[in-house]
Each structure stands twice: as C-alpha cells, then as structure tokens.
Amino acid sequence: MVTHQISTTDPLFSVIIAVFNDWEPLERCLESLAEQECAPGFEVIIADDGSMEPAPEFIRQWQGHYPPLAIDRRSHAGISTARNRGAQISRGSILLFVDADSRLQTNCLAALDSSITNSPRHNCFQLHLIGDCTRLVGRAEELRLNTLQNQMLQPDGCIRYLNTAGFAIRRSRVNLERGVFDPVALRAEDTLLLADLMQSGELPLFVPNAIVQHATPLSLVASLGKSMRSGYLEGRTYEIIASKGIRTRVSHRERLSMLSYMWKKSGQHSIGRSAWFVVVARKALQRIISLIYHVLVLVRRTVLSRSRENANSKPSASTKSPESDST
Template sequence: MWLRMFASVVIPTYNRRSILEKCLLALEQQILFSELDGYEVVVVDDGSTDGTPSWLRDEASRFPHVRVVEQEHGGPAEGRNRGVDNSRGDLIVFIDSDLVVTESFLACHARALQKSWQQRGDRLSFTYGAVINTANFEQPTTEPHKFQDNSWAYFATGNVAIDREVLERSGLFDTNFRLYGWEDLELGERLRQMGVELVKCPEAIGYHWHPALRLEQVPDLIRVERERAKMGLIFYRKHPTRRVRFIIQFTWLHRLLWELLTLGGLLNERSLRPLLGWLIRNGHQGLAMELLRLPLNRIGVRALFKEAALTGLR
C-alpha cells in the first residue's frame, strides 16, 4: 500500500547567505506528486556572522516553507541533529545549503523510497540523489553531469532522504565531529550495520555550487585537509576496520601513492603555484583544482599518520 508522507528538508548553514537564497528559492518551487502530503524546510544557522538569521526573518514571505533554528557555532553534525529535533516530517531529507535542486527533487526521492519500501516490506533503505558540481553561480542548473560528479560514498548528506524512525534508531550524527568531514559517512557505517540499503535516485538532482578556484583559497584548503585528518581518526576509532581505513586513506598504500604522485613532495602547493595561476587565468579552474588535489591528498594523509602517532594509534 502506498503511504503519503510529509517531508522535512534539513539544511545546516554557516555564512552562505548568497547561495542559500538560490537553494531556498528552488525548494519553494517543488512540484509534489501523490507520494507527498507536503513539506517544510528547516534551516539551522550554525552561528553565521553574515546576518543569515535576520535576513531569513526579514524575507519570510518569500520562503513560506522555511523555519529557522539558530545555534552557537557547533558544526554540521550538531546542526543536522537540531534540525531533525525541530522538524515534524516522517521523511527526512538532508541537503547542504549550497545545493540548488530541480522542481521534482522531493517527489523523486519520495517515489523511489516508496518503491523500495514496498519491495522490501520495511523501511530499511534510504535514497541518494545525484550531485552535480558547478562554479556557475548565476545559472547553476545549466551545468552538465561530469565523470567527477560520480560518488561512491555510502551515506553523504549532500543529497539523501531517509525514514525518520530509521534515522533516529541509528542514533543520529555524532557531535564529536565538530570540524570538517566524515560525520555523515560515520553515520552511514551505523546504518550499514543496521542493514539499511542504499538506493540510488539519479532523478533527484542537486547542483552543488562552489566558487571557482583562486590561489587565495589554497591555505584554507590545506586547513580543511588537516581538519579532515583529525575527524578521520575519530571515525576510525569508532569503526576500526579495514574498510574505514581505506575510506579515510589511513593505509601505507595511500601514503605511498601520494608520495609517488607528488614526487616525494616536489609537486606541492608552492611549486605548482605558477602553473595553477596560469590555468586559472586561462579559464581552467577545474583542471587546476584536480592538479592541486595531488599535494592536498599528500598533506591529508601525512596529517593522518602524524596525528595517529601523536595519539598512539596504529
């Protein structure tokens, strides 16, 4: 029997007011099919300093589906948990605040879940939509799908939908993940252990906007890699398996790989700077980012091993 659902879209945000506006306007345009009774959008502001909460209150008439929840800066794990606590839907949809979705986004998630639940005879499944990366701020939805947009993650909160009761039974997100990275994949490991099935839903499309690479961003990208290393070890301590080692790249194989590909560190963010600058000036920011990923991966893996050594983890 087909059941109608009410969806709660949970969006943590931090200083992303400009793209958040596009995100919320797209959500206001949703076309609901028979599977959905309605929906709400719960925006959790994570202590933004760009005036996001007051702007949302001032613009409330433009976003009738939106409710705003505020918290001190505590990270996306705490924000998503708070969003779930303040939501009323039996279907929880997680997206990021820099995602612009299509009109049928929610309906596609709901339809794919209904089909899966009917086939399984239970609700132990979640849908994972398509995420297309773009640097086109004015028209993000014109970006074509690229090979680099494919993801092999099990549970990534950029675009997923899951039954509320199943999510709550998993324990929600671990708020020890206060820095960047891994809180969603860690929850995914617990869902996997519960036997929750991943259902791909490529029709539920979201366009993930991020600014085109600039050389001024490099120090911040390095900081993010070091934060990911710290959070990666929290992930591994909770799930000390070979699978998680490979997910976070905490293996000697990964260490050897990135040392070889960067010629032992000769190819680094400093030595590559002239080439990166030339690529950026000539409109090849995507290629520049792919090239920069080589030293960034080396930095991240070296940080993992260094942090592990400091804490006595092997």
C-alpha cells in the same frame, strides 16, 4: 531560538539546511525549493550554527513563501550538532539534508518521493549530485562527483557514498535524541554516518532522477585552502572510522581506476583537462595534510607515553634512601 510559522499538518519531507555565514548561497537554495513541481508537502529548517550575524531580512522574508519554515539559531557547535538540532525540531517522516550551496532541480522532491514510495525496504537515499560547469571550480566539482557516483555505484542500485549536499533518511531509522551525526566529527561527518550504516549492513539507495547541483561559490585559491583545512579536520573522524573496522576509503586499485575515469571524462569540452588537475591537486593537498595530522598525533602519543613512563620510574617522594649502619 526558533522562529517559524505554524502548520497544522505534518509534512512528508523536512528539508534541513545547516548554515554558518552562508546567507547568500542559501537564498538561491531556497529559490530552488520554491520552484519545486509536483512536490509532496515539505518544511524547511535552517539550522544556524552561530553565524556572525543572524539571518538577514532577505532570508527571513522567505517565511512568507514557506508556511512551515523555521530558523533555529544556536551558538557555534559544529555542523553535526546543527544538523542534529534541525532534525530534532523537524516533523517530517523523511529527513532531507542539503547544503546552503545546494540547488535542487524542479522535479527533485517529486523524484525522491517516487523512489522512496517504491523502495519500502530502503531507509537511506543518496541524491544525484552535479556541479556548476560555468566556473573552473564548478567543473572540477562536477568531475569529482560524477566519478565518485559512477565508481561507487553497486549492482543493486545502492551506493558506497554519502554526501549531505543531498541525502535523505527515514525518521524511523534514526535516534533523534542521540543525533543523526556524531558531534565529534568536525568534518567528514557524512562519511562517518556511512560507516555506521555499513556496519549495520546498509548502504544508501542512489536516486539518479533526484538531482541537486552543488554550486560551490569558492574561488580556486579558496577551494584549495578548504581542502587543506578539511584534510586536517577529517583526521579525527577517520580515526573513529578505522576503530570500527570499516573501510570507506577507496583502495589503490580503485583510486587508479577513478583517476583513469576522470581523465577520460575531462576530455569532454564541457569539463576540460584543467578540471582534472584541480581535482587531483585538491585531493593531494588533502592527503598530505591528513598524513601530517596522523604524524602529529603519533608524536603526541609517543611524548605522552614517555612522560608517563618517566613519571612511573621515579621513586615516590615519600620514599627515603636507606642509610648504611654505623659500626
């Protein structure tokens, strides 16, 4: 069911936010959108992926601040499906995907608008992501994001990185009926989209002045637990990416370079060495769980293959063994 207020003009941006029980961080995201300065026209679409409770009053009251705000509530089908549904009911010529725990700086939409206007040949745009350095998990996120965006940036200003905490794409670039994101991907759906873009010879343009703070509310233990769950759920997505013959993961040499860069960056007082260890621990857990996933898949395929071989080697039930002739 969609609830919204009617607008007679089509906005430039459709800000699509997929949520699943993320109402408290979403309120701060909406606050940051309300504080945008010199921003072009935009609408906000909240794609509720079957949260346990519908949007509470403190979220619905924001419809008075955003004339074109819609809340689309559907049964739980995954974040990719929720985002696709949000894109399908949107009206903007630019689809901007952010997370519920994203907070846009006051000039973010204006900076993005300027970059899009000055880059007519580009269809995809990766916004500049930062962390919340008031907490250890936030400092680790700042270190991780800073490293990825620094190391993946290409000489032409494009970036071999895509994160839907702040990502925009022209409406004309996507097939809305098929969906922007592959519904099969339960995690790493943004990396799968990056692989599709790379397959077509395209990378997102990095927009350094359009800044989004990814203010994850998780505790350290919850953050480590999320990394473990992600490592398992991403397994299927990376199988799909591998089948495309596209390399999205960093090489061993790039990984060593990133670890070195992170270590130097963590020497800053605003980050701290502890953030480096958190990032490394999260990534190690993710890789271990991912390896376990692939081992389980290999074992399962081996068992199924042997079962088929055994079934094929058995004689048909209708075939009788020949009897010897009596003399």
